[in-house]
Amino acid sequence: MAKKILAKLLKIKFNKENREPSVHDSPKTAAILLAPALLLMTFIIFYPLIRAFILAFYNLNLTQPNNTAFVFLENFRIMFRDETFWVVFKNTFIFTFTTVSISLLLGLIIAIVFDQLPKKYAGYRGIILVPWVIPGIVVGYLFMYMFDVEVGIINFFLQKIHIIENYLPWLMRDKLAMASIIIAHIWNQTPFFILMITAGLKAIPRDVQEAAYVEGASRWQEFRHVTLPFLKGILVISSLLMVIRNINNFPIIFTMTGGGPANATTTAAVYIYKIAFEQYQLGYASAVGVIWVFALLALSIAYIKSLQKDF
Amino acid sequence: MTKKNLLMLMVLLVVFSMVLAACAGSNSKKEENNTNENQNAVENKAEVVELSFVNWATAEEATKARINKVIEAFEAENTNIKIKNITIPFSEIQNQLTIMVTAGNAPDMAQLASDAGVSLAAMGALAPTDELLSKEFLSDVSKSYYDIGAFEDKHYLVPWGGGTNGFWYNKKIMEQAGLDPNSPPKTMEELNAAMAKVKTIKDIVPLQYDTTARAFTTGFQWPFMRSFGVEPFNRESVNVNGMKLYAEWLRDLVDKGYTLPGKKLGEFRPLGAQDRLAFAFDAPFLKGTIQSFDEKITDEVFYDTWGVTALPAGIDGKSYTVGGSDHYTAVFQASQHKEEAAKFLEFLATSDVGLKDYVIPMGFLPVVSSALDRFPVEFDNPITKAFIKEVVPTSVAQPFGANYTNAATILANSMQEVITTSKSIDEILDKTQIKLEGIIQGK
Amino acid sequence: MIERKFSILWYGALAAILLFTVIWTLFPMFWMLVTSLKTNLDVFQVPPTILPQDPSLKSYENLIFGSTPIYKYFINSVITSLGTVFISIILATLAGYALSRLRFRFRKAISIGVLVTQMFPLVVLLIPLYLLYVKTHLLNTYIGLILGFTSFSIPFGIWMIKGFVDSVPIEIEEAAMVDGCSRFQAMRMVVLPLILPGIVATGVFAFLDAWNNLLFPLTLVNDISMKTLPPGMILAFGGEFKHDWSGMMAASTIISIPVVVVFILLQRYLVEGLTGGAVKG
Incomplete structure (x- = not known):
């Protein structure tokens, strides 16, 4: 976007792909510039990734290092027969889908409403974006406190307005616990969508909107036929990005419910962490991880495709 | 505007760090002094051994002061040894120690619960104690406590304080509910009836019951499970699918609001201090803990309010309990100073200071037989007497070992599933049965 | 520049959403701050008090010292x-x-x-x-x-x-x-x-x-x-x-x-x- 604006400003048309390489372009320069980052990434990303694929075929338990053995597909066999794995799969899907779709919807509504405000209030938008940078562990503890069965303000409030009769054990009932973690994440992530969608709204040419108004389009029609098509790209990209982020999400769930009660809120990242660092079964955890890497890879390809389409 | 903002950010950050540094300053100065003293000591004695001691006893202010007193007395007696406390909360300690050991980062010694201790011993992380401890200590230590730390015919754990769980009843609340305060429930049926009566009083929690998903939870629930006729698993076999009666009782307990689901055992103790808890299943140090919340609860007030006895009898007419909150210590295999460490651990359990300043005021049961003779007055109180006479004899052992933590965690998770879902109990138990068979019988 | 006219209904809806957004966003943070200034005795009070009865920095002191x-x-x-x-x-x-x-x-x-x-x-x-x-x-x-x-x-x-x-x-x-x-x-x-x-x-x-x-x-x-x-x-x-x-x-x-x-x-x-x-x- 910045590129488009800049291009307009400078009235220069440039096309990066057809650009003539300059004399100074040499693989050597590229190597010098890229080497530090790539070396570091090899050490902390690529090597561990390859090692994880190898570990997936091993039985490696941290507490019994002498029993390490190559077991080929045994880990995967156990995994697919393990009911918990499928529970986690389902949880991750429900959690991710609900969180992203509700945050997206809320973000869309709020961004549009704030866009209607006079310009001088724009500065206040910063305040409603703050939840986005609050550390996950703080969000987790804060919502654990607000959802507490004994002193939680949410129970108190709901009872006060007669929605519930008795205090609910929010974090100790399977479906309520899932709802609780979803609410905490929506609070945390809606600002991201507000931010992205606001940027998208700003890029809609004013004259198109005005033309729609002059032709007598209702607000809904304007939204449906002007705003939404312009926003489509940004909505798809930010949703995909957040789907990926949520599958990997760890701190809020870990602190709020620890994946409980009885695995009802255990999602992929929490599950892998627990197998690896609470049960110490590194081989099995890697096998579960590998499956998720493939699932995420599919999503990443969709993400990259939609990025390229947008440009 | 950018520059102004950046400047402001810098100023704010600097101020913030200075405030923190100032707060930290007072502490670090103290540390400096300490290190100076250490250095002096080094110069004087040439050889000062520093022993790291991982524990949860220093995690709370009340117990921290007491334990530090014992440590100071030990260091005064043994000027060549310094103890370095490393505080880790109870729930995290086993996991942290396991990780530390596998990373080659083990401490010299640690405070441990019995199950965690045997698990670490099975990993090969702990040093066997039979040769390490002194003859006097070994002949004085109570055999029933010492044997719990056995793994494959060697001992690994040093008993510190006895924490058998007993059945506590609040006489005031019982009276309020129209129950006879001097006759606590004798059977599970009577307990159910009593809880129903107590429940009618506003803001009272009838029963302290740990339903978290920790291995510790299974230890806590074990005597109740036994009361309903089943030992969930032992080293050879799994009997989870026979636990239907227990699971139904548990589900009922939560559905009827007789306990707060998902709370740790310790989280009920403040309720006890506010007289909002009718029945508890807790260690003898419940007394010390409750008193630490409220100074007004003197010994006299406490004995007037609380009584303790064996758990109401189960379907076979017998009462059960486990040493759920026994506190042990252990020396790590990787320690360079095992003998000094063993000396310190003995000191904790049996020295006069250790008994007078920690074991007795906390309300632990003594783990050495000479303690009762040395402090006859201090141990002569209704709670300790009831524990020794009525509760401890009902103790049963649990199948600690390499697989225990794993199996116990899974079982605790299943019990959580019983109380947090509407799934059929048979289904939950059958699934758990298969999982545990996989772990214990290697299926 | 042409601006749409604000009808009462539209204006009301905007205001409601704004209000909801502000409360939804700020209340949890406000509650965090307020609770940190309460004593634990205050925290357990039924019904909960919105503002601390006697604000204290005790919790911060405990954390730091x-x-x-x-x-x-x-x-x-x-x-x-x-x-x-x-x-x-x-x-x-x-x-x-x-x-x-x-x-x-x-x-x-x-x-x-x-x-x-x-x-x-x-x-x-x-x-x-x-x-x-x-x-x-x-x-x-x-x-x-x-x-x-x-x-x-x-x-x-x-x-x-x-x-x-x-x-x-x-x-x-x-x-x-x-x-x-x-x-x-x-x-x-x-x-x-x-x-x-x-x-x-x-x-x-x-x-x-x-x-x-x-x-x-x-x-x-x-x-x-x-x-x-x-x-x-x-x-x-x-x-x-x-x-x-x-x-x-x-x-x-x-x-x-x-x-x-x-x-x-x-x-x-x-x-x-x-x-x-x-x-x-």
């Missing part, structure tokens, strides 16, 4: 976060520039590869990383933790910088080079000032991620004195007595203040970074 070495955690957090910012900015700027400007084989493959690494579940990488750290003695070190943190911020930063460099017309740079600058001089004197917002944004994201990260310090550090704030908080409040809500909220407030300050002062860069560079390649 009590048995939790929170000042140590704080210092560890500052060191590792700033270290991450430093390394990420330098490496991401160099690499991002190269991927945007230079032409070489595998350019596209590397670009996509960098993008994909942002999607990997870090927890999977953590397992081999843990074993590697045990072997290389990087457990319980600042540098180990910083390297771990950069596994997110470097790929993310590279793409952000690449996006920003893409938006700088190459003609400007070529003009400088025609005037006798070397590529590195042109980069330093022409490109860097223009992409400064992107560099700041990279730094801010690196800081936020490192400061908020729980997973890495939870596993790659098992020496208590080397923990950062998030795992330190688990150690402080994961104990047998979870009832110290006031203390927990006080610690939450302390952890949040630096990131909120950074965000409020630098949010312009963040917005620009996200919408201009990172997300929209």
